Amino acid sequence: MARRKKREGSSTSLSILPSKIELIDASNGNVKEFNTDHAQRILALQTKMGMGTYTLFNAELYTYDEGSRTIKQNIKPEPSEGDSFIEPS
Amino acid sequence: MGLICTCDSVLPSLIDVTCPEDMDQVVKIAFQLLQDSPAFADPANTINLVTSWATLLAASDATKITLSPAVANVVIPASEMVGSGQDSNESVNGIGYNLGETNITVSGEIHSAQQAVVDALDELSCYSDATLGQSKLTAYFFLRRIKGVSRVMAKAGALAGDYTGFEIFNFRVSSPDNQGYNTKTKYMWSFTMQSDEWRNRELVSLAFNPLGLANA
Numbered sequence: 001m002a003r004r005k006k007r008e009g010s011s012t013s014l015s016i017l018p019s020k021i022e023l024i025d026a027s028n029g030n031v032k033e034f035n036t037d038h039a040q041r042i043l044a045l046q047t048k049m050g051m052g053t054y055t056l057f058n059a060e061l062y063t064y065d066e067g068s069r070t071i072k073q074n075i076k077p078e079p080s081e082g083d084s085f086i087e088p089s
Numbered sequence: 090m091g092l093i094c095t096c097d098s099v100l101p102s103l104i105d106v107t108c109p110e111d112m113d114q115v116v117k118i119a120f121q122l123l124q125d126s127p128a129f130a131d132p133a134n135t136i137n138l139v140t141s142w143a144t145l146l147a148a149s150d151a152t153k154i155t156l157s158p159a160v161a162n163v164v165i166p167a168s169e170m171v172g173s174g175q176d177s178n179e180s181v182n183g184i185g186y187n188l189g190e191t192n193i194t195v196s197g198e199i200h201s202a203q204q205a206v207v208d209a210l211d212e213l214s215c216y217s218d219a220t221l222g223q224s225k226l227t228a229y230f231f232l233r234r235i236k237g238v239s240r241v242m243a244k245a246g247a248l249a250g251d252y253t254g255f256e257i258f259n260f261r262v263s264s265p266d267n268q269g270y271n272t273k274t275k276y277m278w279s280f281t282m283q284s285d286e287w288r289n290r291e292l293v294s295l296a297f298n299p300l301g302l303a304n305a
Binding site for chain 1 (some may be wrong): 132133135138139143144146147148149160230256296297298301302
């Protein structure tokens, strides 16, 4: 018996990040560009304050990880015909 | 006091108080190095938004802002006239001369602070040394939240929305004041400001509670 199993996307962090990252100021919708290390400190600080309103502009590409206080790049699996596959029973 | 050679032939129009404005209580102070250009400017870095402050609190360059602990018993005294020659032969008719205003010393207290907190504050002394005539240190004053509205007192720049801190000199923190049983250990702090530093002060309403701000 074989059953179909959906392959789940995964998120992997890479150490290579662009030198600059854009953040959205939710209070007015402005997008601001920061050096990446500055952006990480801003996100870490607003987590500490619990009152920040910055979010990552490219949220589909990047995620802020509160544990490591770093921005991580989202790597999604290449879409292919094998998006679903047969798992042998 | 304006040291001017001539006055206009027509008196200036004074302004009626239509909306009372009081500083009320200073509850926290933000420090920043003296900036070449306004630290806050519309619309990129508006002073009343928490994101603008978060940006500067997290900075690692000369724009960095750092916050004092909550402060109590802050007093901003009025300057006093510096005069000479009154009721003496040193001035015409013995009226005396108005030579200017005294500099002022702003003072306050920090309560129940750990030694590391005091040591960190003490490091500001280096940046506010008056020996060279110009301090490197500026300060913004956060005011008590009233009816749900917090305010910051800052120095307005040339353009609307431009703000910097007030230049301060000779920041210092005292040794601990401990009065014993059931008392708070207090540290007295003070700094000096030139009397005309207040000329461009503005009270700006904030869209957030500054007591929730934290140092990076």
